[in-house]
Amino acid sequence: MLPLLAVADTAPDWFTFFLQQCINGLTYGALIALIALGYTMVYGIIGLINFAHGDLFMLGTFLALTLISAFGLDTPDASSGAIAVGLLAIFPIAAVFCGALNLAVDRIVYKPLRRAPKLAPLVSAIGVSFIFQNIGLLWKGPADLSVPSLVPRTDFFSDPTLEFTVKDLFLTLTVLPIMFGLTLLVKYTRLGKSMRAVSQNPTAAQLMGIHVERVIGNTFAMGGALAGFASVIYALYINTVGFQIGYINGLYAFTAAVLGGIGNIPGAVLGGLVIGLVRSLGAAYVGARWATAIIFGILIVILIFRPSGLLGERTREKV
Amino acid sequence: MHRIHFWTVWASTAAAACICGCNTSSSTPSGSTTATLRVNPDAPKSGAIRIVSSLPRTGSAKQQSDTIVNGIKMAFDEAEYKVGDFTIEYSDLDDATAAAGQWTAESEAANAKEAANDPNVMVYIGPYNSGAAKTSMPILNNVGLLMISPAVSAVGLTKPGKGEDNEPGVYRPTGKPNFTRVVPADDLQGSYGADWAHQLGIKSAYILDDNQVYGKGLADIFRDRCQELEIEVLGQDSIDEKEQDFKPLMTKIKSTNPDMIYFGGTTQTKGGQICKDMVAAGLNCKLMVPDGCYEAAFIEAAGPENANGRVYATFGGLPPKNQVGKGKEFVEKYQEKYGSMPEAYAIYGYEAGKVALEAIRQAGVKDRAAILGAAFLIKDFDGALGKWSFDENGDTTLKKLSGSIVRDGDFEFVRILGEEKN
Numbered sequence: 001m002l003p004l005l006a007v008a009d010t011a012p013d014w015f016t017f018f019l020q021q022c023i024n025g026l027t028y029g030a031l032i033a034l035i036a037l038g039y040t041m042v043y044g045i046i047g048l049i050n051f052a053h054g055d056l057f058m059l060g061t062f063l064a065l066t067l068i069s070a071f072g073l074d075t076p077d078a079s080s081g082a083i084a085v086g087l088l089a090i091f092p093i094a095a096v097f098c099g100a101l102n103l104a105v106d107r108i109v110y111k112p113l114r115r116a117p118k119l120a121p122l123v124s125a126i127g128v129s130f131i132f133q134n135i136g137l138l139w140k141g142p143a144d145l146s147v148p149s150l151v152p153r154t155d156f157f158s159d160p161t162l163e164f165t166v167k168d169l170f171l172t173l174t175v176l177p178i179m180f181g182l183t184l185l186v187k188y189t190r191l192g193k194s195m196r197a198v199s200q201n202p203t204a205a206q207l208m209g210i211h212v213e214r215v216i217g218n219t220f221a222m223g224g225a226l227a228g229f230a231s232v233i234y235a236l237y238i239n240t241v242g243f244q245i246g247y248i249n250g251l252y253a254f255t256a257a258v259l260g261g262i263g264n265i266p267g268a269v270l271g272g273l274v275i276g277l278v279r280s281l282g283a284a285y286v287g288a289r290w291a292t293a294i295i296f297g298i299l300i301v302i303l304i305f306r307p308s309g310l311l312g313e314r315t316r317e318k319v
Numbered sequence: 320m321h322r323i324h325f326w327t328v329w330a331s332t333a334a335a336a337c338i339c340g341c342n343t344s345s346s347t348p349s350g351s352t353t354a355t356l357r358v359n360p361d362a363p364k365s366g367a368i369r370i371v372s373s374l375p376r377t378g379s380a381k382q383q384s385d386t387i388v389n390g391i392k393m394a395f396d397e398a399e400y401k402v403g404d405f406t407i408e409y410s411d412l413d414d415a416t417a418a419a420g421q422w423t424a425e426s427e428a429a430n431a432k433e434a435a436n437d438p439n440v441m442v443y444i445g446p447y448n449s450g451a452a453k454t455s456m457p458i459l460n461n462v463g464l465l466m467i468s469p470a471v472s473a474v475g476l477t478k479p480g481k482g483e484d485n486e487p488g489v490y491r492p493t494g495k496p497n498f499t500r501v502v503p504a505d506d507l508q509g510s511y512g513a514d515w516a517h518q519l520g521i522k523s524a525y526i527l528d529d530n531q532v533y534g535k536g537l538a539d540i541f542r543d544r545c546q547e548l549e550i551e552v553l554g555q556d557s558i559d560e561k562e563q564d565f566k567p568l569m570t571k572i573k574s575t576n577p578d579m580i581y582f583g584g585t586t587q588t589k590g591g592q593i594c595k596d597m598v599a600a601g602l603n604c605k606l607m608v609p610d611g612c613y614e615a616a617f618i619e620a621a622g623p624e625n626a627n628g629r630v631y632a633t634f635g636g637l638p639p640k641n642q643v644g645k646g647k648e649f650v651e652k653y654q655e656k657y658g659s660m661p662e663a664y665a666i667y668g669y670e671a672g673k674v675a676l677e678a679i680r681q682a683g684v685k686d687r688a689a690i691l692g693a694a695f696l697i698k699d700f701d702g703a704l705g706k707w708s709f710d711e712n713g714d715t716t717l718k719k720l721s722g723s724i725v726r727d728g729d730f731e732f733v734r735i736l737g738e739e740k741n
Contacts, residue, residue: 017574024566133418142420143379144591146622153599161574163601238564239599240592240620244420248561280567288568289530289559 012161020162021284022277027168029276030175031237034230035253036260036268037182038102038223044263045199045219047118051125052105053227054250055132060098060231061241062140064090065147068235074148083150087236094228102224103217111213129246136243144242147235171237178226179269186265195219199263255299261312270310274298362686365404369437370395370675372668373430373445373455375415375422379587379616384447386653386661387469387668391444393653394672402679408439414446421587422446424454431455435462441690442467442675444668448585449473449533452498456490460497465691467674468500469667472508472610472635473536477712481506482536487712497691499713501670501704502635503720505533508609509540509583511720511736512633513548516579516607519631523551525577527568527593529584530557537609538583553577560588569600577604585611591620598625610634613663613723613730623728630725633736634663636704637721641732642666649703670702 012020035057042050068074071086078086105128113121151167186192194215197205206212234249235241256275260267275295282291302310372391374384388411400407412434414427427446434440435458443459443466446452452471459466475482476490477498483489490498516524524545528538538555545552553575556568572580580602582593590612597606606629608617613634618626639650639661649669653661674697681693698708707717720736 012574017570020570021567024570028564028566137417142377142381142417143616144589144620146591146595146620149622149624160601239595239622240563242420245563248563283565283567284571287556288562288565289557291562291567292559 016159016161017284021280023162023164023168025277025280026273027171027237027276028280029256029273030172030269031230031234031272032249032252032256032275033175033269033272034178034233035227035249036256036272037178037265038226038230039250039253040257040260040262040265040268041182041219041223041226043257044265045195046110046114046121046202046216048110048121048125049254049262050223051122051250051254052128052132053102053223054248054253055129055136055246056098056102056105056224057227057231057234057249058136058241058243058246059101059132059139060094060228061147061235061245062136062243063094063097063228064232064235065140065145065241067093068148068150073150080152087150087232091229091232094232095225096228098228098231099221099223099225102227103221106217106220111216129250133243133246136246140241140243142243144240147239147241149239151236167237171233174229174233175269178229179265182222182265191215191218252295255295259299259302259309261309264309264311267309267311274310362684362689364684366406366685367408367439368402368405368441368679368685369408369410369439370442370444370672371410371412371430371434371440373412373414373427373434373443373451374447375587376411376413377417378415378420378422379620380415380421380447380585380614382616383614383662383664386657386665387447389653389657390469390649390661390665390668390670391672393649393656394669394676398676402676403683405679405685407676407679412445414448414451422448422451424451427451427454428458431458435459435464440464441679441685441687444469444671444675446471447664448531449476449536450531452476453490453532456498457492460491460493460495463493463495463497463687463691465675465678465687465694466498467671467694468498468502469671470502470610470664471500471533472502472505473532474504474506474540475532475536476500476504477714478504478506479712496695496711496713499674499694499709501667501674501702501715501717502664503717504714505537505609505635506540507718507720507737508633508635509537510544511722512537512581512607512609513541513544513550515631515633515722515734515736516545516581517548517550519579519605521550521578521605523553523575523577524579524581525553525572525575526555527580527582527584528555528557529560529582529588531560531584531588533611534582534584534588534609536583538581541581541583558584558589558593560584562589563592565589565593565596566600569596569602572597573600573602579605579607581607582612583609586614586617586620587611590617591622594621594630595625598629605629605631607631607633610663615662615729618725618728618730623725626725627728628724628726631733632723632725632730634721634723636663636667636717637719637735638663638723638730638732639666641721642703644705645701645703646705666703670704673702674700 067090073086109124110121153165156164194210198215256271257268260271279291282294412430415422434443447470449471475486528534613632678690678694682689722733722736723730
């Protein structure tokens with residue numbers, strides 16, 4: 001028995017291994033989902049694929065890193081209480097920062113193009129993405145930066161081969177309430193009602209007395225705030241930030257939004273989780289460098305057989 | 320239906336871009352062997368000679384390449400930018416872009432073409448990355464321009480029979496070598512690394528690489544040597560350097576329970592993140608990295624708390640602190656001049672600069688073929704690295720490598736590798 005136990009201690013059976021990969025995948029997927037929510041909301045309301053969203057998120061991670069050192073949370077003598085308070089303060093600051101930035105970009109760049117052909121704001125969004133990337137480059141330089149590990153990594157399982165830490169829980173716990181909150185907001189509040197109205201027909205909504213520009217502005221601010229929120233979680237979870245992370249994460253998030261049915265809030269979360277799972281299982285069973293190719297392969301297949309995405313409605317025509 | 324087309328096209332493009340981006344290897348042979356190199360008897364014996372260097376001047380290799388450029392400048396300063404009646408002009412070219420964060424084939428090719436087309440350029444110092452060398456070698460070979468790399472170490476670039484089947488011939492369209500390097504090639508680094516692991520009592524290893532010329536080459540050599548030493552190779556994987564997090568991969572490696580992970584790659588291809596994620600996944604084994612990670616930026620990216628006592632680094636020479644003789648003098652002079660310790664490759668930049676001047680001095684004329692020929696004839700060069708020669712492939716005869724371990728957020732020299740073979 002003893003030698004067997006010793007082996008079990010180090011090498012997990014196939015099920016534990018699979019389970020662990022699912023945990024890895026779902027936690028990363030939750031992160032992607034958070035970013036995807038911002039994409040999907042903006043798309044849902046004005047049909048714009050906001051390519052700058054990933055880079056806005058990147059700027060959020062930089063702000064988080066700056067605040068962590070400004071608050072002295074990275075010093076060894078920072079108590080866990082101070083860290084908790086500091087982190088609680090960083091979340092709203094990053095959310096306000098990214099929300100305000102997104103709103104400003106909408107007002108300056110996208111609003112004048114509201115009645116232009118769809119391609120004009122799309123190309124502008126790509127332009128804004130480059131501008132953000134270069135701001136990030138000037139801000140923190142080209143090298144990857146380490147974010148100190150501030151969230152404890154206490155494991156919930158006693159099994160040494162299976163790990164689900166406080167960090168993972170922290171991440172997943174934030175995504176679900178946000179998703180439900182957003183869904184409720186869109187379904188039941190006055191703002192949500194006007195958002196849906198603007199999304200369906202902005203002109204008719206305006207005739208009904210809805211302040212269309214204000215609703216769009218609110219959506220941009222909310223989408224940006226979500227990116228800011230996600231960026232802090234990302235910094236704490238992945239622990240490495242760099243000026244280029246917006247690209248790959250934006251790409252994953254955009255894919256998640258399309259996969260779930262763009263414009264659909266639970267769809268974006270589902271898409272994010274699917275991408276996380278595929279990525280992690282792909283890396284585990286096929287090969288680490290194939291994960292991205294598999295994700296896009298699946299995306300193509302889904303778009304061929306279900307162009308509106310997993311949860312998307314077939315009715316709306318936006319692009 | 321309009322929507323289907325848009326999404327599908329977009330997604331296929333993105334997927335194709337990702338797949339293509341994963342692999343940046345293999346160049347095509349041009350096959351022509353018509354040009355032969357000849358010394359021009361009318362070549363000028365005085366005037367201005369231009370020497371260019373092509374190194375990654377932006378991205379996370381910047382810190383390292385700053386000190387290499389300082390090293391090159393020091394060599395020229397000491398000669399007061401003069402060799403006989405020639406005056407030396409030096410240009411520091413960048414083969415990286417800020418947007419890529421590291422070298423790009425486009426920038427390296429552009430630098431090589433600029434050098435090739437400028438009749439005043441007589442020596443090309445660089446590049447820093449093996450993949451970049453694949454791009455510039457054929458371009459510069461066609462014009463017979465001498466290349467001296469301070470850092471490139473992939474085996475196939477110079478050594479027949481040790482790399483791919485068509486290497487190194489594919490980089491020499493004229494049939495005559497023009498590429499030299501003052502660092503030992505990776506056949507030594509990869510196998511000495513495995514020897515060191517063996518001496519550390521490692522019984523099993525998991526091998527990772529970044530799927531690039533340098534990293535994959537090293538990982539393969541390390542693996543082959545492990546098999547000879549009967550270190551069990553539990554698996555080998557290539558990573559996607561654009562990926563941000565390697566937790567799924569680390570979970571997979573953890574299930575094989577290795578004594579050591581070997582990563583063939585550089586800081587720029589996520590060496591630091593690998594270290595960070597292996598710790599996060601609860602892997603307690605050692606990590607061995609090659610000289611592509613032997614720089615402060617690696618420890619910064621990995622986080623010193625993750626790297627301390629865990630990371631073993633091999634390096635194709637001796638660290639600045641352990642240099643003796645002329646090497647020690649260089650390090651002292653460097654500190655005096657620039658006020659900081661040079662990174663590991665600075666002395667190779669210095670040596671490359673010295674070799675360039677020596678080749679020009681020996682040739683005595685401003686003629687690419689003559690200078691190239693003179694460089695390959697350099698024997699028993701008494702430089703900062705010791706006494707060494709170039710062999711017929713352009714490789715250094717130096718065989719002294721070093722092993723370091725990360726302690727207190729810094730690389731600490733442990734031992735010289737390859738002095739005694741077990």
